[in-house]
Amino acid sequence: MNWKEKYQTWLEYENLDESLKQDLQKYKNDESKLEDAFYTSLEFGTAGMRGIIGAGTNRMNIYTVRQATEGLALFIENQGKQMKERGVAIAYDSRHMSKAFAVEAALTLAHHGIKAYVFEELRPTPELSFAVRHLKAAAGIMITASHNPPEYNGYKVYGDDGGQLPPKEADELTTFVRSVEDILSIKAMKQKEAETKGLLKFVGKDIDKFYLEAIKTVTINQDLTDRQGRELKIVFTPLHGTGQMLGEKALRQIGFKNVSFVEEQSKPDPDFTTVKSPNPEDPAAFELAIEKGKEVDADVLIATDPDADRLGVAVRTAKGHYEVLTGNQIAALMVEYIFKALSTNETLPRNSVMLKSIVSSELPSVIGDKYGVETINVLTGFKFIAEKIKAFEADRSKVFMYGFEESYGYLVQPFVRDKDAIQALVMVAEMTAYYKEQGYSLFDTIHEIYHEYGHYKEKTISVKMDGMEGTEKINAIMNEFRSATPESFGGVEVSVIEDFKEQTRQTADTKESMDLPPANVLKYTLADSSWIAVRPSGTEPKIKFYISARDDSGVIVSEKLEAFEADIRSRVDL
Template identity: 35%
Template sequence: MSNIGLREQAEAWRKADPDPSTAEELGRVLAENNAADLADRFAGNLEFGTAGLRGVLGAGPNRMNRAVVRRTSAGLARYLKAQVPEAVSRGVVIGRDGRRMSAEFAEDTACVLAAEGIPALVFPGLVPTPLTAFATLRLGACAAVMVTASHNPPEYNGYKVYWGNGAQIVPPHDQGIAAAIDAVEPANQVRLLPPAEARARGLWRDIPESMGEAYLEAILGLRLHGRGAEALSVVYTAMHGVGGVWMERAMKAAGFSRFHPVAEQQQPDGTFPSVRFPNPEEPGAMDLSIAAAERHKADLVLANDPDADRLAVMARDKDGALRMFTGNEVGVLLGHYLLTQGPKQAKPHVATTIVSSVQLGQIAHELGAAFDEVLTGFKWIANRALEREHSEGTRFVFGYEEALGYTVGSVVRDKDGVSAALVFADLAAWCQSRGVTVVGYLEEIQRRHGLFVGAQRNFTFPGSEGAQTIARIMEGFRREPPKRVGAYAVQTVKDYKTGALRLPPSNVIAFELEGGGRVTLRPSGTEPKIKYYFELKEIPLGAEPLAQARSRAEGRLRTVIDAFVALARERGQPA
């Protein structure tokens, strides 16, 4: 598009923007004649990805703002009325986290839905994402909207959509909603029903506190051991998010009296003053938690991300040193614990994703449980669990993805960092009652079911040029798949874009290596990144210490990572 055409498009957007602050922001960009900034803001519309809409706050269709939220809500409402005739009686649940503009986005969503005749079932305060998903089922709503950007930096916000089954939307609903949004009038013409009028007409209903009580009662019922909590010392961080009050209530109700929140990060704060990137996986994000753990001599450290749908875990090894578990290790620990220590049931089912460790699948096979490997994104885990329950009568036990997302049972049809933390604390108390550390329990599993080591490398390429770079890398590997990655021959190439692997098409490529290794690459669905996932399997030699076998495996893994990054640079990745 020419600069003149771009400016005309921007002027039209500015005039239709219902928010004076973003209209003024766009006016400044136009006055400065910042062509690159303008081109990025109008590079396209934010699209539904792994978790609905998510983007940087600001003016323009490629940003998160009130204009985008109002048009999205109108499109969602009209799609729901076309697809779910009883939408006008069932309503839509609306929750929000503590980020900048979350309150405004949630109110706009409710007012647009009300104007369309769909009751808005609104949480009046801040809530974790899993509570919004939980309420969708409890209230029999036809859908839900959670205003959150999860673990993204403070300049982001988002709009996550759930279907009436309590799970995140999947095709064809995401494409259907997107098409409905495209047909919506300019934002300043979208009708809103003011909150007072919506309330008077029964189209804005506050969700009562009893919903939170029901959620806490349900997740407390997920524990298996339920004893020894008073002996375990736990440090917890909410990462400036909305999980703090819920984790504190859950842990105290479960008897974890030695529960120590990180005070500096316990209250919601959308500026995230103590962390640049509020993701427990990021360097430095856990520093305050580690310091608190040393002060309190804690056995266990639990961390949620800002909307409390993810969980990170640290625990002490036999020498008393704190050890951070990977997402795969937490998934294997929880999966094995629930399958072996939980009540015996017919047709247990566990699931994970194509970029997570293969170890849960091996454990499930050896324990006689049904297993699925699905596309990245928890929506696929939840919807696959529902499919198998309905068609085969399976009982969903556990699902996880390596990016710190876990769900236990069917209380919440999405990842839930609060209930996962509670169950992991139960696991840790069980380990302590056996005289074993959590690290020791993981080693028991690895000796029986195999030692797997993994790693991930992410490369960020922002803006429209970054998107082209990521596309160039992916297509480079499609055109010229490697025959070897370092010392390992590539035995199988799996290109999920074709949809030929019994899964919906997805822009993911996996290279299976000799000896049980795997390298997988995919663009992120929520950030301007390309992600590479690596895993190798190691067989310990006789009775050698697992630490020695792990060290050997990690050395081999580093050579694989270096070799693959070099291959990526040959295919267009900047140095």
């Protein structure tokens, strides 16, 4: 059917959800909006699905949630009775319709005789990952759109190891989801019946208890946190999301008592009314935290995104201002502290490994080299980090010590298999306490790291391109870079070209295959060890340009970054 036929089918469906009926009526004279809502099905890919809430096949609503869950039920049934009996854990964040979508997913599973463990209130994504492992569930569902604008929601699927599904399994699931064509006729059990039959169980505090117990293992130096717990001044904001309750408990249980909260942002709010974007990557999201920090003379400001898997940090400078760190800087600080502390007390395993994405800074890798920690690069998406951890556990070849992505995602201990802002919150507090006891701030420390290891400066240019035209433009940009390979950026020669879609690495003299799954990413390493990468986002209608400049001089590295950015903008006309 074309989009008009799909629209008419929904319009004539007598049992259509009332709010969605109103949505259709609202746009009945706006063909462009209706076309966007029905021209395609909301894409279900390796990261699940994410979209604007509303009526239509290209929107997040109870019918597209049922479709995704129907596919998941078929996927689980295909794995046999034993997997089906293990059930599915489901959590949700503070967004519009999140709880309704979570329950709808549970009732769709119930129709298949699959039990769902649904959190009674909102919880962070990392706790969902933990719950899958703790409950020995067959899978997990997280209803979240991460840090997207308020009109969005999303649906992420986790495997029985607590990680998002790797490519092979994700492709299998996607096939099942796409096989469900008539999404308006998918069956869901009534809630009362599901509860009576034991197919819907609400969970919460029992899982919190075990998760917080596991969080204690993140702390390296309890004596330090005991000494500094009342001295260190922390400002924490969950940016209207899920991080408040567990974040506060996690800090207090290891001794940090002097914690101030941004009250305006402490309660869940699906409209995120105090920020333009609930994203700790955005310095503007720290405005209220900075005000609070100045009021209480805080040592560090910490923010988590709505589903508390990402974490941002602002540090006090020598002049008393607060500077928001990049995700790469936060990772470098953590890596230096963790590896130094473990080396000092002789508990760093010889076969230690750090995992990071291909578009993340090389500075943590250089730090890891100093401490004898191997770095392995994986594709963007924390599922690839989780997949490696699982492999290490199976063959005992390496010991996972740390994982991160430049997009403010970190993992310290693998009892969770996704990025975990609660773990990161605890670690940032501990390392800030350590350096404060030494007479340094985190601002001082990052510059000491640059002095020792060299200056690295990164920037991500993220360009949103909505609708069919946006998709076409993104594809055209990627095709242009492939057909007309750049020889230099900002006057610095390209020395290595990596095409992750073609799985090739090419220099002036050689061309070899790469041992990574295919992905639509291009990366150019330059003669001075700087690099540029280009990739479409896997979860949003965006194309991203990653820039990493490297030099021994802080002044020159900034100049290089500006030159690289100007070069990219001139090529793409951004």
